[in-house]
Amino acid sequence: MTKAMKKLLVFASMMMLVLVGCKKVGNTNNQGEGFLSFADFSLQYDAETKAAEAAPGNYVIIIKDVDGKVVKTTTYTNVKNDGNKITLIAGQYTLEARSSSDEVPASAFERPIYGASADFEIAAGETTSIGTLTCTLLQCKVTVSYDDAFLGMVTGAGQAVVTIDPTAPLTFDLNYTNNTPSYDESAGYFAVNNGENTTMTVVFSGKIDGKSQKMTSVITNIQPRQWRQIKFTKKIDAQGNATIALVINGYIEDEELPVEVKVLAEDVIGEDPDAPKGDGGITLEFHPECTMYSDLLNIVVPKVEDGPMDLRLIATVPAGVKKFIVNIESTSPGFLAAVDAAGGSQINLVNPSPESEIIFQVVPFTHGSGLLGMTEIGFDLSNAQTAIIGFVGVHTFYMEITDANDCRKQIPVKLIVE
DSSP, X not given: OOHHHHHHHHHHHXXXXXXHHHHHHHHHHOOOEEEEEOTTOEEEEOOSSSSOEEOOTTOEEEEEETXXXXXXXXXXXXXXXXTXXXXXXXXXXXXXXXXXXXXXXXXXXXXXOEEEEEEEEEOTTOEEEOOEEEEEEOEEEEEEEEOHHHHTTEEEEEEEEEESSTXXXXXXXXXXXXXXEEEOOOOEEEEOOSGGGOOEEEEXXXXXXXXXXXEEEEEOOOOTTOEEEEEEEEEEOTTSOEEEEEEEEOSSSOOBXXXXXXXXXXXXXXXXXXXXXXXXXXXXXXXXXXXXXXXXXXXXXXXXXXXXXXXXXXXXXXXXXXXXXXXXXXXXXXXXXHHHHXXXXXEESSSOOGGGHHHHHHSOOOOSGGGTTOSEEEEEOTTHHHHHTTSOEEEEEEEEEEETTOOEEEEEEEEEEO
């Protein structure tokens, strides 16, 4: 056999391999059609009970391809009445059943949404069955209540604000009419926006024994299908002081959940008669190298074009920090609105809420659990200039410091934007 013939045979063999390989790839794509059968399909839903029941016919059935594109939308009723079969191109799909065609809202009162999903594959010329799907609550349900002893301390209107998404809080009103308190018993439903790391913030504010009181709690491990039953109760501490306690009941089982509740603000109602006297030598002064200002009550924020602001402070707490609260007041409605959107006008620097991070971007207070026990804390608020200059008015920050001996001092700092 000549060399030319050998080369020809080798070339022909290579071409056969290529042709055979192409044919296999073509079969793998498998662009034929198959069928999704609903002959034995049943749809149920678990409406916060221990036994599922048949879902209503208006439940939406959505079929999406592997790229998440919707290829079919119908209802459970139509599925049962339209021949029990859908033709689909061979491939991977997901079937979703939902009580609403709308996406789950960030938060809403009395709007539960139930759903379930199942993946399936369609092969050319073959029939695939789904079987039974049970839809469950896609949100976290929340209700707020108060025990009789707590309501007996109420002397004015209040509210409990529950937040998962900072842009979508729900407010549960505590009304006070003709010296009689009543409260909103509606159920709120929240989308779980951060998987297993989702947290919920509960802020109570209202008139208790004639005084304005506020309590903030952060609840972790928020998940779908939970019913967080939040109940405020009156509690007496070891010193005989009345405090606010927060009780959270579990979903379905009605047992107390092992959830750590972090109290981020003063929870003692009324003044403690045994509280130590004096301020413990607590001071707040300008840093020795900060010569731009000399009066904490007259800090004029310069315009950016006039040069940078130098605002450095030092807090001295001889016995060590136990609590460090900042209460904010302002003559600027815009600034107060921004403060409210960031979790409210009271900030706990030792245990700040997640929403407070917005405030720290405007006024960069030193914060975090590392403040505990510190005897000297530096605050460089110079970078607040560019953010706060847009809010004309007087912004007062009451720095309330409590030391390890429970001595307390409140020091106001005024930033003026002309």
